[in-house]
Amino acid sequence: MSSVASLARAAAIAAPATRRAAPPRPRASPRRLPRAASRVAASSSSSSSSSSPDDAPARRRLELTPKGDDTPEQILRVSRGTSFEGLKVARRDALEAANAEGGGGAARVAKVEMAFDALIAESRNFFLGAVESAPTDANARFRLGNFYQTLEKFDDAEKCYRAAAALDNAHVDAMNNLAMILQERGGDAVDEAEAYYLRCVEVDPKCVDAMFNWATLKLQCRRDLDGCRVLINKVVEIQPELRDHRLVKALRGEEEAVEAAGGGFADQS
Numbered sequence: 001m002s003s004v005a006s007l008a009r010a011a012a013i014a015a016p017a018t019r020r021a022a023p024p025r026p027r028a029s030p031r032r033l034p035r036a037a038s039r040v041a042a043s044s045s046s047s048s049s050s051s052s053p054d055d056a057p058a059r060r061r062l063e064l065t066p067k068g069d070d071t072p073e074q075i076l077r078v079s080r081g082t083s084f085e086g087l088k089v090a091r092r093d094a095l096e097a098a099n100a101e102g103g104g105g106a107a108r109v110a111k112v113e114m115a116f117d118a119l120i121a122e123s124r125n126f127f128l129g130a131v132e133s134a135p136t137d138a139n140a141r142f143r144l145g146n147f148y149q150t151l152e153k154f155d156d157a158e159k160c161y162r163a164a165a166a167l168d169n170a171h172v173d174a175m176n177n178l179a180m181i182l183q184e185r186g187g188d189a190v191d192e193a194e195a196y197y198l199r200c201v202e203v204d205p206k207c208v209d210a211m212f213n214w215a216t217l218k219l220q221c222r223r224d225l226d227g228c229r230v231l232i233n234k235v236v237e238i239q240p241e242l243r244d245h246r247l248v249k250a251l252r253g254e255e256e257a258v259e260a261a262g263g264g265f266a267d268q269s
Helices: 003-013 037-047 053-064 072-076 084-099 105-119 121-133 138-150 154-167 172-185 189-203 208-220 225-238 246-252 255-264
Strands: none
Touching: 072 084, 072 105, 084 105, 105 121, 121 138, 138 154, 138 172, 154 172, 172 189, 172 208, 189 208, 208 225, 208 246, 225 246
């Protein structure tokens, strides 16, 4: 296996590090970063719901949901008290059904989004209230953006992160998360994402989160293996305990580590 192919497999599961909002704010690190882990887990639980005994409580909740199509719960087929993760899965499933042939198209999509927004309204209003009461508080904007990003409302999250960065041009958390969204979008947005990662490192030369994310951009979007390794080596210099992590080894180009990971890397070629 060539180094390029090996690193491509590593990049396929190396996800950007998102800094979370709730106090105390935990620091993300490469140890927590398989690509789209929460989405994969959610999708897996959804797709196996018909056969897994662990999903019996979820099925019972759905059975208790009144049939019909009038309330947000009925539209998304969820019950009151469903977790954010459960709501995200239900929204994705409902949108997929709406976009399928005969699923209702744009009108149904709008109804699904309306239902989803209604179910998250109380939490959203909490974060919106913080912004309204302190419109110049960059942290309040960041927390609202993080809320939206958690719910996969990436356009809304982007607006909040941009507002936070405009209010505080040293707000590393906002810039790192904004860069992550831009990187995922791809195309011309990659240049702006890289500029934000650079700004994060200028503000905080020991910002491992941004360095790791930047390294994945170098590899995935630029095919810049040397640039990726420089950043990963810097991560290890700052946090030596990460030296033996398999993703760090893979991104550094250590062939044996990539081979040892074996089937964990999906072939993206």
